[in-house]
Each structure stands twice: as C-alpha cells, then as structure tokens.
Amino acid sequence: MKILFTAALLFAPMFLPQPALAQPNARGLVAINRPQVELRDLFSGLGQQGSLVLGPAPAPGQRIFVGTAQLSAIAEEYGIGWQSHGVDMQVIIERPGQPLSRATITAAIATALQDAGAPAHCAITLPDFTPPMVPPDASP
Structure with missing residues (x-):
C-alpha cells in the first residue's frame, strides 16, 4: 500500500493539466539600455532562451529596424516557433541616449x-x- 501511495505521488503531476506555453510574438517597439541585443528584445514568451545575445545594440540615441525576413531567419536559427503568417512585421529596437x-x-x-x-x-x-x-x- 505504501509503494502504491508513493507511486501515485510521483506520477500524479503527469496527469494534471499543464499550462499551455505562450506562443512567441514579435515585439513592436523595444527600448534597451545595454550594449547588446538579446533574443527577448525581438520575441516575447521565450523564458531563459530570451537572454541569448544576438549582437551589438544600436548606438545611444539610435534605432535598429528588424524586418520580417530577418525575424523569420532568427526564429528559425534559434528554434523559435514564430511565423509572420504573411504579415509584414518589424521590430524597432531603440537605445536611449543623451x-x-x-x-x-x-x-x-x-x-x-x-x-x-x-x-x-x-x-x-x-x-x-x-x-x-x-x-x-x-x-x-
């Protein structure tokens, strides 16, 4: 009986409803105040994968425009389940400056x-x- 109870405790989480993972979405306008662009700056809902560094940020007071083709290529390279669905998208990353x-x-x-x-x-x-x-x- 004790073994059956222990087994039930171990396997119970498998049968509980699991929260659905959020579908990654391309962001619109993002302001960052650091020297590098991270994956989370382009897509929401990535969890720990979002902290991956993609490259240098724009210079202070400048912007980078990331269009649909580049977003699709980045999503594919990093295994992110994002698609534009034929809609022209862009993410604007700006870095404040004075x-x-x-x-x-x-x-x-x-x-x-x-x-x-x-x-x-x-x-x-x-x-x-x-x-x-x-x-x-x-x-x-």
Missing part, C-alpha cells in the same frame, strides 16, 4: 590636461562641435 554638452566635454578635457601637467589657464576650443550621444547614465 547628448554630452560642450561644457561637460571641455571640463573633462581640461581636467585630463591638467592631470598630465598642462597649465590651468590653457584654452580649449572645439570647432564644429556636435555633441555625442551617450547612455543616460554615462559620465565623462
């Missing part, structure tokens, strides 16, 4: 020059300055 001001850059250069032995009164000019975009939490 412009680094001229004053911030000039101050950082002045500090570096002084640390290297330059006089404190040196003039720094940045002609045709275009502020670079950096991640929101970056510091010079």
Whole structure:
C-alpha cells in the first residue's frame, strides 16, 4: 500500500493539466539600455532562451529596424516557433541616449590636461562641435 501511495505521488503531476506555453510574438517597439541585443528584445514568451545575445545594440540615441525576413531567419536559427503568417512585421529596437554638452566635454578635457601637467589657464576650443550621444547614465 505504501509503494502504491508513493507511486501515485510521483506520477500524479503527469496527469494534471499543464499550462499551455505562450506562443512567441514579435515585439513592436523595444527600448534597451545595454550594449547588446538579446533574443527577448525581438520575441516575447521565450523564458531563459530570451537572454541569448544576438549582437551589438544600436548606438545611444539610435534605432535598429528588424524586418520580417530577418525575424523569420532568427526564429528559425534559434528554434523559435514564430511565423509572420504573411504579415509584414518589424521590430524597432531603440537605445536611449543623451547628448554630452560642450561644457561637460571641455571640463573633462581640461581636467585630463591638467592631470598630465598642462597649465590651468590653457584654452580649449572645439570647432564644429556636435555633441555625442551617450547612455543616460554615462559620465565623462
């Protein structure tokens, strides 16, 4: 009797209804704040597989557009059960950024020059300055 009860406990989970696995869906617009694109950025419902790195993220303040053909190829390569069903899809991955001001850059250069032995009164000019975009939490 004890063996029968133990066997029932072991095999009972096999007969309980199992939750249906969510079908992966292509995402629409995704904002990431890291240097690489992961599989979960393109498709939802992937579980642990979603943390696989696909490649570099867009530069801060930029976007990457991933179209239907590329989504299908990635889904096939990684064994994801996603299909476009003839619908033109795209995922837009954007990485937030903020412009680094001229004053911030000039101050950082002045500090570096002084640390290297330059006089404190040196003039720094940045002609045709275009502020670079950096991640929101970056510091010079």
